[in-house]
Amino acid sequence: MIKSTILGVTLASVLISGQAGAVELPDPASVRTDRLQLMQGFPPAADRQITQASFMRPYPNPRWSFHHAREFFPSRRVARGNEGVYVLPRAEGQEQRIAGLTFTGPEGREMTFQQYLDETYVDGVLIMQHGKVLFEQYQPGVDESEPHILWSVTKSVVGLLATQLIAEGALDPEALVTSYVPELAESGWKGATVQQVLNMTADIDYSEVYADRNSDVVKYSLAAGMAPAPQDYAGARDLYSYLPTIGAGPDEHGVAFRYRTTHTEVLGWILRRVTGLSTAALIEQRIWSKLGAEQDGYMLLDAKGAEWAGAGFNVTLRDLARFAEMVRLEGKFNGHQVVSPEVIRTIREGADREAFKAAGRDYQPGYSYRNQWWISHNPDGAFEAMGVHGQMIHINPAVGLVMVRLSSHPIASSGQTMPYTIPAMAALADLLR
Template structure:
């Protein structure tokens, strides 16, 4: 299957709407340069290469370009009141400045801190600047859920219905009996072949062509993998178990319910309304299906703008509703099902909280923090006590470890929020 012909097929497709997100092939010149630099293209997402590959991730795979449009970028007052060289955090060998801890121990690449419309801090390391995009990994999941919430508010999607009402091809799979809401809350407990430090089956990433073109084996991309997942480990809906495939299913449900491609919805419903300053990139498989669980590449300050919108009850800075206020309120409030499910999952050791609609709500030292989280150090954290938003991207050299979670959620974020408390 040739990617060039695929691109033409998309252009000719009746479902490809005007002003749609633009589909691009991998950047061959960049891939040649990466190979010449000793970065094996098939291992681009390995931690050894994170510093080089994560700010350029979309160039390794097919992707959509998500255009900024409509609302002008929100501008911020720039008092930059937080000096990270003066904020100290505990490390294994004594206290360190937050700057040193972020750069040297957490392998952070960029960060933006907002409080209301005040820009309290920003830094861009690793050759980045405020226009640079960065792979956001599973922060992407929260965007997929926001699009589901918008579709539900529009009456196009019923989260209480079975997944198979929207995706009948999954009858006989692990999602036969799962509701859309259980899928969004990671409460399906489907059984996959998952390796250590991963929350996905490598067959899923093969289907998506994440590490090279597998279109001969998976000509329909992620849609070829979904029916392979047949079994459920525990009673449906009872336990929180973080699995990327649930978000891929949710993305396909949104597409089926709306009749629109996920990339087009992201461009129209979010990138065109929040007030973004930069285009984004949305990685896809070789059949043109966006990687709903981890393919967004965005500028860090634009992620902070999204956090600010969510803190403003889903309204952009001009007062236009972008994400339904009820969707955000339900995440913050939780319910008995997600609270009980969280206690049965491994992340309950991190903090009291819950996982709902692809967001975590955590109690961090008495603060209610709503978080969008991705592996290797991608986070948008919103402190509902001070109105502070922290957006960060990084290249921590392992995917899922207690040390990274402790460093970010029990050292970095509490230090920033405490310092933000002092800014009036």
């Protein structure tokens, strides 16, 4: 049991509580960024001020703070490099057609695509087909040039890099985690392979339930520095001190998928050992400097300078679209083979769909999880990167479709948005065939 003083900080600063149907969500129009006037004035009025302790709570603070994370946490730049900006070509005349697209949402409700965007608290969305922008929209008041936190979409970027290093022979997927990070020799990762970490089938004694105030994700959040820890907090205050304290789970490694951000933090540690580079430098050198990005990105850091490999990447919507289009094109983009085609093909193969069921994610029927990406196994071969509060990359290779979405949904769990997103994406694919 975590001390109540810690819980108070955590509930106020880190977690958005509540499950589907358990809380009443605010009218999206009432929490538009342009109407909230958060952090306006010098200094801002007390009821409009956001601090590190109130970055996440109370809502609607995230509507502003998700675009301003580096103002609250230490960060490391992911430079765009010296390439000219790759201008995304546009196809005119599609905006109204897409906004008015109708589909059947949860509980048989008929809704339009625009309603889907509004009711999932989208901060920005961009849709492309065959490399051309069809639709781009931002919540009023959002600065489109300001990077937005990706949360767990970060995992998919790190997983892509790990898969590339495997393809190059620099990383052995069947090697034990402890062969790269001996500091974890007595932890729950003892006996686990790199591939089991990539697929999140290594079993550890760790829970990640965002609405549970006693979940281990609280300890992870405090170690990462996502919220200020109480002065008398005896737990770890940095990631690489915290990870070795996580024990073994009751099951064998490799049997069941269970989503745990700490696996990606271990993966980030492994990649640092293999390459000698920080996570930010690795992303910059291998990917970001080759995309023709408009803006630098940045990674958030813990107290000792380790990136949040599972959650801390911040980029703009259009630059995220460039990354996603590179993935759709099997690594070839802006005149570069950024990653090898076999890397994308390996990810798209997916993993054990029966093992996936252990996570209890009934809102993703038929899915699997491979190398930090979500694989739908639908007839179009769609696959995704997802983050809490509604962040997403959706790629449909059969239709040439890419959708990137940045959001600030009041509830963390993807269980809130996926019942809308799956039918919305199916309807969008049918519209564009």
